[in-house]
Each structure stands twice: as structure tokens, then as C-alpha cells.
Amino acid sequence: MTPFPAGPTAAPTRSSRRPALVAAATAALLTAVTSGLAVTAAPSMAAACTGYVALTFDDGPTPGNTTTLINTLRAAGVRATFFNVGQNAQSNPALVRAQRDAGMWIGNHSWTHPHMTQLSQAQMASEISQTQQAIQQATGTAPKLFRPPYLESNATLRAVEAQFGLTEINADVDSQDWNNASTDQIVQNASRLQAGGSILMHDWPANTIAAIPRIVSDLANRGLCAGMISPATGRAVAPDGATPPPSTPPPSTTPPPTTAPPTTPPPSTTPPPTTAPPTTPPPSTTPPPTTAPPTTPPPSTPPPDPSGVCTATYRLVSSWTGGFQGEVTVSSTAAISGWTVRMTLASGQSISNVWNGVATGAGGPVSVRNAAYNGSLSAGGSTSFGFLANGSSSPAPSGIACSGA
Numbered sequence: 001m002t003p004f005p006a007g008p009t010a011a012p013t014r015s016s017r018r019p020a021l022v023a024a025a026t027a028a029l030l031t032a033v034t035s036g037l038a039v040t041a042a043p044s045m046a047a048a049c050t051g052y053v054a055l056t057f058d059d060g061p062t063p064g065n066t067t068t069l070i071n072t073l074r075a076a077g078v079r080a081t082f083f084n085v086g087q088n089a090q091s092n093p094a095l096v097r098a099q100r101d102a103g104m105w106i107g108n109h110s111w112t113h114p115h116m117t118q119l120s121q122a123q124m125a126s127e128i129s130q131t132q133q134a135i136q137q138a139t140g141t142a143p144k145l146f147r148p149p150y151l152e153s154n155a156t157l158r159a160v161e162a163q164f165g166l167t168e169i170n171a172d173v174d175s176q177d178w179n180n181a182s183t184d185q186i187v188q189n190a191s192r193l194q195a196g197g198s199i200l201m202h203d204w205p206a207n208t209i210a211a212i213p214r215i216v217s218d219l220a221n222r223g224l225c226a227g228m229i230s231p232a233t234g235r236a237v238a239p240d241g242a243t244p245p246p247s248t249p250p251p252s253t254t255p256p257p258t259t260a261p262p263t264t265p266p267p268s269t270t271p272p273p274t275t276a277p278p279t280t281p282p283p284s285t286t287p288p289p290t291t292a293p294p295t296t297p298p299p300s301t302p303p304p305d306p307s308g309v310c311t312a313t314y315r316l317v318s319s320w321t322g323g324f325q326g327e328v329t330v331s332s333t334a335a336i337s338g339w340t341v342r343m344t345l346a347s348g349q350s351i352s353n354v355w356n357g358v359a360t361g362a363g364g365p366v367s368v369r370n371a372a373y374n375g376s377l378s379a380g381g382s383t384s385f386g387f388l389a390n391g392s393s394s395p396a397p398s399g400i401a402c403s404g405a
């Protein structure tokens, strides 16, 4: 089944770029470096890496596909980047964790796989925010990479990506696996990969699974190894992120991701996400409290009152004309099973979207309590929630305080 078949607009042609790419690759091979061999490389590939490429798989995770894909990649001794669809991640958190546990990198591929450039800015933010949240819930880490569905982007979308600290990743080579390419064709397309580049593949095609061992073998013959995508540059680097690509980046039709504050206003009327909260809670680092009755009398001294043991710290993440993104970190000095943060927004400020917490009120005095999955904190533990707000970022919310439960 093809949950998100891409249309014929999925990838622009890049034939005009081939000569430059070949030239760059030739230069790369002549100036090869040999450091940074991937520790996961299979013995048959234990040769010098003259450069790194990124294998990327979009649209998962999906039951029946993702596990096979992970196993195929592991058998080939390579790590890859999975651009997950948020809805799929929320429905299959165990598969997201399996990706992480297999050493794969995880990126954001929107919540519903829409044509992002046809959405309002508020809808774009919702697509990205919910996916960040779902993946963070599953793995504890929010993605730093975003690949727009159908590789369609524009300045408005890039401004929203920047609000979430995301680097936009296009693709240097389209495997055409979404377009029913044969295994031979997928392998042939992958042969165009050059150091620093990435190839677009998908979570579900059987022909892709069949192509992977041949792709990896071809790359090894050319001195190329599978690596990660650097959030700083958007280019493939060594799996440890430490080794820069050995060649100058090939030309790209994608402008580099902007890290400057967006100049366009963020969603001014963003409704909170309408999606139901996840039904599958992520793993908690705190064991659930035992409900067994005590067999010995309770201690004569009552346990310490957990209220007052937590602190909340506000941080401005980014701001732009008419809005800002904030983050509040909640830390506790004792084990608590829930928390509530109270703060007062300045005149003209109103919260439009909250993640990793549940807000009561939007302007003036606001309280945010933990979400279902991040209320339990161990002694010394911490978590955070984020929000988008309308209005000027200054002054910061005042009177911020945390109470535990």
C-alpha cells in the first residue's frame, strides 16, 4: 500500500547539473581523504571513504515496511536518514524508536504529507510542530532536519522551518522509487550520487529494498560511504558528524536554509492542533508508582510536600515582527508525577500553539500543565514545553513559577 503516493511533481529534473557533478566527483576522488570510516561498515566495505553520501527514506514509519528496511540497511552495514511523516510516527512510536536504536537519523517530513506551499503559514507551522512533537515523544529528541513533501518549498515555508530550528533538506538524486522504478533503475539512479549528496528513496517500495545492497556495493566501489546529513550545512558528512565532506559542495538548486529570524509574520490566528493526543505514551524514565498496599506501617513522618520542588525557566527561542517562539524548561529537585507552570504574558501577547504541555488561558495569566507523557520527573530531572505566541517578544512573560504534584 502506498500511503502517500507522490505525484509527478515529486522531483524537478536535474539533468542540467550532471556535468558539474561529475567534475566535482572526479576532483573529490583525486583529493581523497581516508579518515572517518564508518564503524558500522561491513567487512566487505572496509575500504577508505573518500566521501560521504546520505541515503534517505521518506514517508514512514509503516508497519510491515520499516522493520524490513532497517534490517536491510543493517545487513548492508549502513546508516540512513528517515524522514518520517508525523501521523505515522504518532501511530507507530515503537518503529520510530527502532529507527533510532538501529543508529538511523530521523527527520521531519510534515504531519499529513500535504503540498506545503499551498498551505497558510499557520497550517505550515502546525504540520511541522505536531511532527516535531510526535518524534520527540517517541525518541526524546526533536528532529533538526525537514524535508518538504514533493520537495516543494518557498520562502514562507523556510521561515517557518527556521522558527523550529530546522534545516531544509532537498535531494541531489531522485531514485524514482515512488514512480515504480525497477530495481535496476533505482541502482542506476543511485550511481549518480556524489560526495556530500543525498538520494531520495522511500519507506515502502519492495524494489528499494532489493536495490539497497547493490547501491551500497556500488558506493563502496567508488570510495563513498553512507553518512549523516549535517544540520549545519545540509550536506552528507561522516556518521559521527565530525568529518567534513572531502569535496566542495556540488551546485544545488536549493537555497541554503536561512537561520535568520523570519521577516514574515508567523501565524496570527493559529488554532491549537486539533489532533487528538497520542494514545500511546512514550517510555518514561520514571518507573510507575507501585499501587500495592504497604505491608509495613507507613513512616510516621509525612513525605516532603512536592510543591515547590520544581522550577521553571523561560527562554526566547526566536522572534519576528508580531510574534515569537518560547520554551520553558521545568526542573525538579525531587520526584514528581506532574507539574504546572504559571506565568503572566504581557499586554498584547497571546499564545497560539503549545506543545509538550496543555495550556489554560492564552493571554494574561496562563497556566501550562504537563502533557500525558512528560509529567513524571525524577529527582534532578527536567523537561520542557514550547509555544508560539502573537505579539512582541518583549517583555518576557513574568511571574513564572512551577508547582509539582
Ligand SMILES: [Zn+2]
Residues within 6 Å of the ligand: 004, 006, 058, 059, 109, 113, 149, 150
Ligand atoms: Zn514524502
